[in-house]
Amino acid sequence: MKVTCAIIEKDGKILAAQRSEKMSLPLKWEFPGGKIENLEKPEECILREIKEELGIDLNIKYMLKSNTHCYGNRKIELIPFVCSIAGGDIILKEHKAVLWDFPLNLKNLDWAEADIPIYNQYLSLVKGQGLK
Numbered sequence: 001m002k003v004t005c006a007i008i009e010k011d012g013k014i015l016a017a018q019r020s021e022k023m024s025l026p027l028k029w030e031f032p033g034g035k036i037e038n039l040e041k042p043e044e045c046i047l048r049e050i051k052e053e054l055g056i057d058l059n060i061k062y063m064l065k066s067n068t069h070c071y072g073n074r075k076i077e078l079i080p081f082v083c084s085i086a087g088g089d090i091i092l093k094e095h096k097a098v099l100w101d102f103p104l105n106l107k108n109l110d111w112a113e114a115d116i117p118i119y120n121q122y123l124s125l126v127k128g129q130g131l132k
């Protein structure tokens, strides 16, 4: 299963979202997004999912390397897009909470396992740019 997710940047901070009790991986933190539907391009998927889940429009800046992870016998390929907000105000439609912080400060969140390599990939990238 292919899943897209968004690392949304604003003023040097990024957004982490907490899954609700009712979702799979309850209360884990993730980069919001969701499953690719039939015939959909990954870029279309992430824009649709973020509109559905957070009520905002995104600009896609670039894609990072995907991470394949198995939760038991469920294999997902998580495809990350670094994005900025194009418009709208965040309304939580599915998540329990969201948090904005500098990338390094999010290290100790209880991340979904599939997100950890993606978080680390992003961190090395922004460190390389001399940012936090």
Ligand SMILES: Nc1nc2c([nH]c(=O)n2[C@H]2C[C@H](O)[C@@H](COP(=O)(O)OP(=O)(O)OP(=O)(O)O)O2)c(=O)[nH]1
Pocket: 003, 004, 005, 023, 024, 025, 030, 031, 032, 033, 034, 035, 076, 078, 112, 113, 114, 115
């Ligand atoms: N959206 C998103 N999903 C993630 C991330 N990390 C991660 O392991 N996942 C998992 C959780 C889900 O099993 C799947 C994404 O599906 P989804 O967010 O559309 O969730 P869903 O409720 O439809 O999925 P499910 O409960 O049927 O498993 O990928 C992430 O960063 N973002």
